[in-house]
Amino acid sequence: MSALPLHAQVINLLAAILLLLAFAMLTQRRVLSLIDLFAAQGLALAVSTGIVAAYTGQAHLWWSAGITLALKVVALPWILHRLIRRLDVKWDVERLVNVPTTMLIGIVLVVFSFNLAVPISQLSGTITRATLGIAMASVMLSFLMMITRRKAIPQVIGFLSMENGLFFAATSATYGMPMVVELGIALDVLVGVLILGVFFFQIREQFDSLDLQHLEKLQEGE
Amino acid sequence: MIEILAVLGFPLAGAAALAFTGARREAPAVNIAASLATLVASLALTARVFVDGPLLALDRQFFVDPFNVFLVALTAFVGFTTAVFSRPYMRIEERHGRVNAARLRLYHSMYQLFQFTMLLALLTNNLGILWVAMEAATLATVLLVSLYRTPASLEAAWKYFILCGVGIAQALFGTILLFFAAEKLLGGGGGALLWTALDGVKGQLEPTVLSIAFVFLLVGYGTKVGLVPLHNWLPDAHAEGPTPVSAVLSGLLLNVALYAVVRCKVLVDGAVAHGFARDLMMGFGLLSVVVAAFLLARQKDAKRLFAYSSIEHMGIMTFAFGMGGPVANFAALLHMTVHSLTKSAIFYTVGHAAQKAGTQVIEDIRGLLTLSPAIGWGLVLGTLAILGMPPFGVFASEFLILTTAMNDAPWATPFLLVALGVAFASVFAKVQPMVFGEPTTKRLPERPAMVPVFVHLGLVLMLGLWIPPFLAEWYRQAARLIG
Numbered sequence: 001m002s003a004l005p006l007h008a009q010v011i012n013l014l015a016a017i018l019l020l021l022a023f024a025m026l027t028q029r030r031v032l033s034l035i036d037l038f039a040a041q042g043l044a045l046a047v048s049t050g051i052v053a054a055y056t057g058q059a060h061l062w063w064s065a066g067i068t069l070a071l072k073v074v075a076l077p078w079i080l081h082r083l084i085r086r087l088d089v090k091w092d093v094e095r096l097v098n099v100p101t102t103m104l105i106g107i108v109l110v111v112f113s114f115n116l117a118v119p120i121s122q123l124s125g126t127i128t129r130a131t132l133g134i135a136m137a138s139v140m141l142s143f144l145m146m147i148t149r150r151k152a153i154p155q156v157i158g159f160l161s162m163e164n165g166l167f168f169a170a171t172s173a174t175y176g177m178p179m180v181v182e183l184g185i186a187l188d189v190l191v192g193v194l195i196l197g198v199f200f201f202q203i204r205e206q207f208d209s210l211d212l213q214h215l216e217k218l219q220e221g222e
Numbered sequence: 223m224i225e226i227l228a229v230l231g232f233p234l235a236g237a238a239a240l241a242f243t244g245a246r247r248e249a250p251a252v253n254i255a256a257s258l259a260t261l262v263a264s265l266a267l268t269a270r271v272f273v274d275g276p277l278l279a280l281d282r283q284f285f286v287d288p289f290n291v292f293l294v295a296l297t298a299f300v301g302f303t304t305a306v307f308s309r310p311y312m313r314i315e316e317r318h319g320r321v322n323a324a325r326l327r328l329y330h331s332m333y334q335l336f337q338f339t340m341l342l343a344l345l346t347n348n349l350g351i352l353w354v355a356m357e358a359a360t361l362a363t364v365l366l367v368s369l370y371r372t373p374a375s376l377e378a379a380w381k382y383f384i385l386c387g388v389g390i391a392q393a394l395f396g397t398i399l400l401f402f403a404a405e406k407l408l409g410g411g412g413g414a415l416l417w418t419a420l421d422g423v424k425g426q427l428e429p430t431v432l433s434i435a436f437v438f439l440l441v442g443y444g445t446k447v448g449l450v451p452l453h454n455w456l457p458d459a460h461a462e463g464p465t466p467v468s469a470v471l472s473g474l475l476l477n478v479a480l481y482a483v484v485r486c487k488v489l490v491d492g493a494v495a496h497g498f499a500r501d502l503m504m505g506f507g508l509l510s511v512v513v514a515a516f517l518l519a520r521q522k523d524a525k526r527l528f529a530y531s532s533i534e535h536m537g538i539m540t541f542a543f544g545m546g547g548p549v550a551n552f553a554a555l556l557h558m559t560v561h562s563l564t565k566s567a568i569f570y571t572v573g574h575a576a577q578k579a580g581t582q583v584i585e586d587i588r589g590l591l592t593l594s595p596a597i598g599w600g601l602v603l604g605t606l607a608i609l610g611m612p613p614f615g616v617f618a619s620e621f622l623i624l625t626t627a628m629n630d631a632p633w634a635t636p637f638l639l640v641a642l643g644v645a646f647a648s649v650f651a652k653v654q655p656m657v658f659g660e661p662t663t664k665r666l667p668e669r670p671a672m673v674p675v676f677v678h679l680g681l682v683l684m685l686g687l688w689i690p691p692f693l694a695e696w697y698r699q700a701a702r703l704i705g
Contacts, residue, residue, distance in 0.1 A: 119430050120399070123406075139395065146388060155384060162391050169395060174402045178415055181350030185394070188357040192387070195361055199368070199379070206373050 007055045011172075014048040015131040018168060019110070022141040025161060026106055027099050031153050035080050038157050041164050042072030049171050060179045061171070067186050068167065076160060076193055083197050084153065087204060102148055106141050113137035120173065135169035152203060156196055163189055223279045225270055226286065228263035229294065229341055232256055233301075237334035244327030250309035253330050257298070257305040260337060264298035267291060272692065278347070278418060285347035285418050289555075289700040293481055294344050296559055300473045300566050301337045303674035307570045308333070308466035310668045314577050315464065317667045320370055329369055329464065336362040336470065340478050350415045352482055353390070353397050356446065359475060360386045367463040378458035385455040386445055393442025393482075399435035400489070403428045417485060424492030432493040439486045440502055446479035448533045449540060450510040457521075460529035461582065465573025468525055472532040473566035477558050480536060484543050484704055491546075491705060503544025508634055510537025515641035519648035523582045524572045527652060528565065531608060534645055535561045541638075542623045543704070545630050551701035553622035556689070560615035560682050564607045567678035571600040574670040579662060584652050589661030598657045600675040605653045607682050609646045615685030 004012070021041045028034045046068040053061035117133035142162035149155050163185075170177050177185075236256025243249055268291050271277055276287040286294075312329065315321050321329070339362055343355035360383065368379035401415050407423045408414040420427070441452065448456040460468040483503070490499040514534035521527040535557070542554035572582075574597050579587040591598035607614035620642070627635050689697075 116434070120402070120434065123428055123431060136395075139391075143388065146384070152380070159384065159387055159391070162388070166391060166394050166398065170398045170401075174398065174405050177350055177398065177401060178348075181348065181354065181415065184351060184354030185357075188354055188361065191358075191361055192383075195364055196383070198365070199376075199383070202368060202371055203376050203380070206371065206376055 007051050011048050011051055011131060014044045014051075015134040015168070015172070017044045018048075018138055018164070019134050019141075022138040022145075022161065022165070023103070023106060025157070026102055026141055026145050026148075031084060031151075032081075034154055034157050035077050035084075038080075038161055038164075039073050039077040041161060042068060042076075045164050045168055046073060048168070049176070052171055052175065056175060058175055060182075061176050063179065064167075064171070064176050064182055067182065071186055071190060072160070072164065075190070079193055079197065080153070080157070083200060087200060097148060102144065106144055109140040109144060110137040113140050131172040132169060135165050135172055137165075138168065139165035141165075152200060156193070160189070160193070223277075225263055225267035226277075226279055226284050226345055229260060229267055229298070230338060230345065232259040232263055233334045233338040233341065236260075237331050237338060240327070240330040240334055244330035245323035249326065249330050250305075250312065253333060254302070254305045254309065256334055257302040257337065260341070261298040261302045264294045264341075268295045272696070282413075282416055282418065283347055283351075284345050285416075286345060287700075287703060288696050289484075289703050290344045290481065292555070292696055292700060293477060293558070294341060296562055297337070297340055297344065297474050297478070300562055301470065303677065304466050304469050304473075304566060304570075305333070307469070307573075307671040307674045308464075310671045311465060311570075311573055311577070313668050314666055318577070321464075325369055328365060332362050332366050333466070333470075336366070336475075340474055343478050344481060347416050347418055349397055349400060349417055349420070349485075352485075353394055356393070356443070356479065356482060357387075357390050359478070360390065360446070363459075363463075363467060363471065363475070366467045367459045369464055369467075370462070372462070374458075375462035378455075378462035382455045382459040385452070389442050389445025389452060391442070392438045392445075396435045396438030396440075396442055396486070399431055399438065400486070403431040403435065403493075417489075420489050421492070424489045427489070427493040429494045432490050433498055436486060436490040436494075436499055436502070440483055440499075440506065443479045443482045443486075444506060444540075447476055447483065447536050447540065448510070449506045449537065450513040450533065453510065453514070453533050456533060457526045457529040460532070461523050461525040465525070465569055465576070468529070468573070469566040469569040472529065472569065473562040476532060476536050477562060480539060480543070480558070483540070487543065488704060497546075500544050500546055503540050504631065504634065505544075507537045507539070507541030507544055508637055510534065511541065511641045512537075512637055515645040515648075518645055521652070522584055524576060524584050524587060524656070525569070525582050527584065527649065528568055528572060528608075531645065531649060532561075532565055534641070535565070535608070538620065538623060538638075541634070542626070545623075545626060546705060547626065547630065548698070548701050549622060550626045550630070551704045552697050553619045553626065555697045555700055556615065556685065557619035557623065560619055560685055561608070563678040563682050564604055564614070564616060567600065567675045567682075568604040568608060570671065570675045570678075571597050571604060574666070575601060575656070577670075578664060578666055580664070584656060586662060587656045588659040590657045592661045594670070596672045596675075597670060600672060600679070601653060602657050603679050604675070605649060607679060609649055610642060613683065613686045614679075615682045618686050 025037045046065045049065035113136035114133040117136050121132045142158045145158035146155050271286050271291045339355045339359040364383045368375045404414040413419050445452040487499045514530045518530050539554045542550045576582045610616045610620045
């Protein structure tokens with residue numbers, strides 16, 4: 001096996017960190033730490049996008065890295081922290097259902113994603129193609145996180161972390177989407193989080209809690 | 223070109239204006255005026271495309287062909303009639319104390335923004351922007367679903383947001399894969415996500431990647447179409463939001479999402495030889511029809527009942543588009559039109575009926591015909607139309623779909639027939655006591671808006687008896703484009 005160039009190695013390292021963070025988020029019980037993990041994931045994403053930009057000289061990737069940094073490392077964690085302060089749910093420790101089982105399902109998902117990614121990454125000409133499987137795995141893990149969490153804020157963080165995985169897939173497989181699309185996606189994410197902020201207060205007002213177990217009245221066929 | 227800008231500009235300007243003035247007395251009129259302007263602009267655009275043929279504008283960013291221009295016209299039309307309906311409806315809601323001035327402002331502004339996002343999704347040539355617009359349409363409607371701030375409506379909105387958000391994230395992944403396949407042929411610039419460019423090279427796109435991409439796209443946009451098993455958000459969002467929102471969700475948003483799926487299917491069909499997309503769409507469609515038809519019998523809420531009926535009809539359309547071929551596509555397009563018109567008309571009448579009865583529970587709505595013949599007849603005729611009774615247009619399209627299925631996919635016809643029969647029995651059994659029987663209803667403080675209902679039903683009746691030649695020609699062209 002020939003040695004990879006340094007930048008590719010760094011990107012692979014960052015990809016591994018991204019996946020590790022996704023697993024950490026899956027098992028993290030405190031909401032505040034969850035936000036920090038999300039910010040760290042955003043940082044890893046921004047740095048790897050920056051490295052790809054520096055290596056390939058694609059100008060729009062710099063923009064993409066900048067947007068990621070501004071939105072996912074600074075703006076969204078800040079909004080979420082503020083929300084949590086205002087909602088006063090800081091010490092909301094969530095009891096997770098059966099962490100080992102979740103981890104095992106997570107591992108199965110990772111294996112599945114790697115298998116799914118093999119035929120695609122073989123076709124890719126980018127330096128970062130090996131990371132496509134990792135990107136897909138972190139999307140799947142975020143998905144799992146959304147399913148297993150009962151509270152509103154962890155679900156949203158799961159959703160945002162899924163977006164991170166998708167962006168990572170976009171940079172690693174294709175060197176990023178066209179600029180206009182990336183801007184649109186960033187706008188959607190930002191507006192979505194703002195709307196969710198409004199929404200949290202509405203839920204809180206009605207139920208005095210952000211536990212989504214209260215939201216299980218509308219059952220199928222009733 | 224100027225028409226496209228007008229079609230997109232009017233709702234955007236309307237949204238901006240209503241963001242400031244939406245709480246005033248004249249806001250409904252502004253809402254109607256903006257929707258009317260959009261309708262006029264879309265008719266002008268339609269006329270232009272009809273005369274000049276397909277149109278690429280603004281550095282290829284917008285693309286109009288017979289397939290989407292007909293949906294633009296339909297969207298603008300139903301958007302306009304729903305705005306007309308929402309004027310008395312929302313005033314009654316205000317009198318009943320369910321909304322206040324601030325929420326009306328939000329409602330009016332978001333209504334126009336929602337129109338804008340749907341028209342953008344239809345007109346754009348860029349599959350990335352299509353995704354952005356679909357997501358924006360969700361965001362615009364989330365706060366409308368929770369407008370009443372009741373526990374049930376908050377739950378519905380949350381479910382809507384999370385499920386559609388997750389779904390649409392899958393569609394983004396599909397779009398990324400599509401871009402990845404196209405970038406090799408078209409270069410990494412902005413061109414590789416343009417549908418027209420992709421359509422030109424679809425024969426050379428990598429089949430493996432496109433198959434995987436289509437699975438993600440179908441699951442993603444399929445969530446918004448309301449395909450079983452991704453349909454969970456749909457009945458809740460329809461039942462708990464204000465009725466005009468239910469009408470546009472059912473009549474328009476589901477269509478636009480299906481439009482996105484069909485656009486992607488065209489590309490995949492070009493790249494993947496054996497009918498991969500065809501089988502997937504037929505399977506999902508048929509499953510939706512059957513499951514929704516059997517769930518209809520268990521519904522106790524009038525708006526949920528018709529929401530399940532929407533799932534069933536979207537399933538029929540997905541099945542027909544999946545089957546493909548000129549006749550099935552023609553029928554699916556016709557079905558899209560008549561379903562939009564009929565279902566929104568039904569929601570208008572059900573909305574008013576619920577206001578009169580003070581509840582959406584089917585058992586508590588009785589004797590509509592006695593006290594308010596217009597609402598009662600509207601509901602009876604609308605229900606008969608949606609259940610596929612001749613001479614309404616739904617009968618024509620369902621008949622075409624069924625006969626084509628007998629030929630192309632005989633295994634599917636028994637399922638379809640049984641599902642349609644079950645749907646008929648359950649819906650009719652529920653609606654019949656609502657309109658006959660001892661009246662339980664009270665008087666409304668405003669005159670209900672019955673004109674849009676009968677205009678819609680009149681159009682559906684006309685489409686069942688006679689399709690105007692230009693419309694038929696249009697459907698045929700669009701059906702050929704889809705292949």
